[in-house]
Amino acid sequence: MTDSFDIASVLGVRFVPRLIREVLEAGREALSIAERGLHAEKKSDASPVTEADRRVESRIRAFLSREVPHASILGEEEGQSGSGKNLLFHVDPIDGTRAFLRGMPTWSILIGLEDAGVPVFGLAYMPAADDLFVGWLGGGAYLNGRPLQVSKVPTLAEAAISHGGLQQFGRDVDFAVLERLSKASYTARGYADFDGYRQLLLGRVDAMIDPDVKSYDICAAAVLVREAGGRFTDMKGNDTIHGGAGLASNGLIHDELLEVVGA
Numbered sequence: 454m455t456d457s458f459d460i461a462s463v464l465g466v467r468f469v470p471r472l473i474r475e476v477l478e479a480g481r482e483a484l485s486i487a488e489r490g491l492h493a494e495k496k497s498d499a500s501p502v503t504e505a506d507r508r509v510e511s512r513i514r515a516f517l518s519r520e521v522p523h524a525s526i527l528g529e530e531e532g533q534s535g536s537g538k539n540l541l542f543h544v545d546p547i548d549g550t551r552a553f554l555r556g557m558p559t560w561s562i563l564i565g566l567e568d569a570g571v572p573v574f575g576l577a578y579m580p581a582a583d584d585l586f587v588g589w590l591g592g593g594a595y596l597n598g599r600p601l602q603v604s605k606v607p608t609l610a611e612a613a614i615s616h617g618g619l620q621q622f623g624r625d626v627d628f629a630v631l632e633r634l635s636k637a638s639y640t641a642r643g644y645a646d647f648d649g650y651r652q653l654l655l656g657r658v659d660a661m662i663d664p665d666v667k668s669y670d671i672c673a674a675a676v677l678v679r680e681a682g683g684r685f686t687d688m689k690g691n692d693t694i695h696g697g698a699g700l701a702s703n704g705l706i707h708d709e710l711l712e713v714v715g716a
Contacts, residue, residue, distance in 0.1 A: 457591025458573035463540070468520055472576065473585065475516045476562055479509045480580030483547065483562070491554055501550050506530055509546035509562060517542050524566075529669050541567045543672035543694075548577075549646035558582055559648040565672025565694075572694055575676030577647050586654065586677055594654065594680035603683040603703040604656040609713070612659035612706050614641040615649040617666075633713050634662070650674040653701055654681050660710055663699035664688065671699040688714050 460469060483505040493501035510530045517526055518535070521542070525535035528544040542564060547553050549560035558581030566574040575594075577586040586601075588594030594601040606612050614634055635641045644652050649661040654677055663671060671694050675685040684704040687696025690711045702710055 458568060458589050460574065460589055460592070463568070464521060469587070471520060472516070472564070473587070475513065476564065476576065476578045477585075479512055479546075480562055480578055482512070483509055483553075484580050487553065487556075493550070493554055501554060502530060503547065503550060503554065505553065506547045506550060510544055513544050513546065513562075513564065517544075527669055529667070539569045543567070543669040545669045548670060549648065552646065552648075559644075559646065561647040563647060563669065563673045565669070565674075565676060567672065567694075572672050572675045572679075575673030575680075577651075577673050577677065579647075579651070584651075586651070586673075588677040588680040590676065590680070592680065594677045596654070601654045601677070601681040602656070603653060603678070603681050604659050605705065606659045606703060607705050609637050609706045609709040610639065612638050613657070614638045614660045614662065614710075615644040615652055615658045616641060616662040617649065617664060618643045618645050630714050637709070637713050646670075647674060650678060650701060653678060653683065653703070659706055660702035661699070662688070662710070662714070663701075666697065666699050668694045674699065674701065686711075 486505040491503050493503050496502050507530055510528045514526055514528060523537050524540035524542055525533060525537040526542045527533045545563040547560055548563045553560040562578045564576045565572055573590040575588050584596060586596050652658040653661045675694050678685045678701045683702055684707045685701045687693055688698040688700050700710060
């Protein structure tokens with residue numbers, strides 16, 4: 454696995470600033486839609502989707518297709534498009550749609566990039582807080598331009614653990630796992646969606662467990678966590694975003710976590 458990604462040579466020197474401008478505008482559009490009142494429809498998996506989800510993904514897809522025509526795009530609402538063989542963008546236009554619908558400030562716009570199967574770039578924007586997270590392989594992770602560093606808590610017994618919520622565990626992981634986590638850690642509570650990874654990146658928690666996710670939910674987070682000094686795997690310890698789950702930590706407690714979740 455390569456240890457760096459040359460954004461300028463692969464995507465162009467102006468790509469990231471242009472992408473940031475586009476995402477900020479998309480965030481403002483989503484906030485404007487929310488102010489007018491939201492209506493949700495149910496998708497085939499019973500998850501909600503709003504006009505904002507569709508509008509944001511559409512404009513980000515248009516931008517990426519124009520700026521990086523040799524890449525493919527995988528989005529939550531429109532699926533995969535493009536014929537690129539190595540570069541694959543992952544787009545979650547409104548990560549945390551349920552929070553968005555309830556007026557909570559914890560939803561995000563997520564864009565990640567894989568190069569030949571390796572997550573190499575991640576961007577997460579939280580419009581309600583105007584917080585922009587950006588990171589790339591070998592380049593570090595930043596919040597509004599400030600370098601990020603995960604915590605140094607050395608043991609699971611001292612650690613604060615975040616997880617995606619009881620419904621995720623009820624669907625895909627036995628509740629016994631959650632019970633073991635609660636007993637083995639200092640505290641375990643739910644900060645769902647990217648907000649859980651945000652808490653990890655800010656050093657407020659020491660791990661985030663996401664038992665039921667798609668690659669577009671976690672591609673950006675995987676890059677950001679790794680570049681902030683942490684570790685990101687699936688719940689079996691594999692270095693992948695395609696295992697249907699995410700396990701992120703400060704790195705120091707990761708092996709202990711894997712033992713607890715039964716890897």
